[in-house]
Amino acid sequence: MKAEFKWQLELGRFPLFPTLSLKGEGETFVLTGTSIAGGSRRMEQDQLEHYRRFGHRYAEVVHDFLGSGYRDPSPPQLTGDEVLLERFQSLAPGKKGLDAGCGPGARDVYLLHTRGYDMRGVDALQGNLDVAAELHPEIADRLEVADLSQPLRFPDASFDFVACNAVIQHISPELVKGVTLPELIRVLGPGGVLQLMFKSGSGIGTVLDPDYDVQRSFQLYTEHEILAVVEQHGCSLIGADGEDGLGGVMFFTDYKPMRHCVFHARKAQ
Numbered sequence: 256m257k258a259e260f261k262w263q264l265e266l267g268r269f270p271l272f273p274t275l276s277l278k279g280e281g282e283t284f285v286l287t288g289t290s291i292a293g294g295s296r297r298m299e300q301d302q303l304e305h306y307r308r309f310g311h312r313y314a315e316v317v318h319d320f321l322g323s324g325y326r327d328p329s330p331p332q333l334t335g336d337e338v339l340l341e342r343f344q345s346l347a348p349g350k351k352g353l354d355a356g357c358g359p360g361a362r363d364v365y366l367l368h369t370r371g372y373d374m375r376g377v378d379a380l381q382g383n384l385d386v387a388a389e390l391h392p393e394i395a396d397r398l399e400v401a402d403l404s405q406p407l408r409f410p411d412a413s414f415d416f417v418a419c420n421a422v423i424q425h426i427s428p429e430l431v432k433g434v435t436l437p438e439l440i441r442v443l444g445p446g447g448v449l450q451l452m453f454k455s456g457s458g459i460g461t462v463l464d465p466d467y468d469v470q471r472s473f474q475l476y477t478e479h480e481i482l483a484v485v486e487q488h489g490c491s492l493i494g495a496d497g498e499d500g501l502g503g504v505m506f507f508t509d510y511k512p513m514r515h516c517v518f519h520a521r522k523a524q
């Protein structure tokens with residue numbers, strides 16, 4: 256682990272985060288402190304570059320549900336992507352859905368489309384949508400480029416449910432709290448459900464992603480700070496109400512490994 260630190264520092268990988276300090280946590284390096292705006296934008300660009308380079312591989316991994324089993328889930332019933340998707344479907348009050356940051360291949364837009372949902376997907380990168388159009392031409396006209404750090408083009412209350420999975424890790428906290436979350440909630444109709452999944456913690460998390468053999472950095476968020484914004488904009492956390500034991504603020508660890516938080520919140524009627 257020390258060698259890894261040395262390598263990073265020698266290569267000057269963090270000159271844009273001068274106020275951050277490094278701490279090792281298992282295979283994950285966590286940087287704590289305050290990022291500066293320029294560093295944050297640079298990280299966003301680096302991460303988008305990752306999807307430009309590895310879009311096809313990403314689509315392959317998610318479509319085969321390769322990294323989709325969750326480790327150490329809380330609750331234990333949250334075993335993977337499919338369980339989460341079924342829970343989301345059971346909570347949605349209608350069929351109109353948006354996948355915000357749908358990713359290379361837009362797997363969930365495709366899956367829900369085949370299950371009879373009226374889906375839209377947006378992503379920052381046209382290349383990610385091109386991969387989706389190659390794999391699933393039938394959803395090509397349901398996908399469009401949008402930057403979630405800007406206002407969305409959809410009118411208020413356009414959707415019954417909105418998913419935003421593993422995306423805000425690429426957007427700075429100021430924009431997530433001031434633009435992304437308020438916009439995702441604005442486009443939800445009354446009683447609509449938001450599913451939000453993000454990497455859990457504080458500061459920036461850096462990890463060697465074994466699937467691509469590259470070092471990646473992500474903005475981490477605590478459930479408290481994200482829930483506070485969601486509640487401020489008129490949504491309430493959906494608790495555990497059924498026999499499946501799912502609900503409330505849930506956690507799991509992915510293959511990298513990084514800890515994720517996921518919850519569902521309902522917009523007031």
Ligand SMILES: C[S@@+](CC[C@H](N)C(=O)[O-])C[C@H]1O[C@@H](n2cnc3c(N)ncnc32)[C@H](O)[C@@H]1O
Nearest residue numbers: 356357358359378379402403404420421422425
């Ligand atoms: C880890 S992938 C998640 C994809 C998908 N939601 C999933 O769960 O498989 C992150 C996605 O967020 C997209 N993204 C990053 N920043 C974005 C932004 N500002 N606006 C829209 N999409 C963004 C990336 O292009 C990438 O496709």
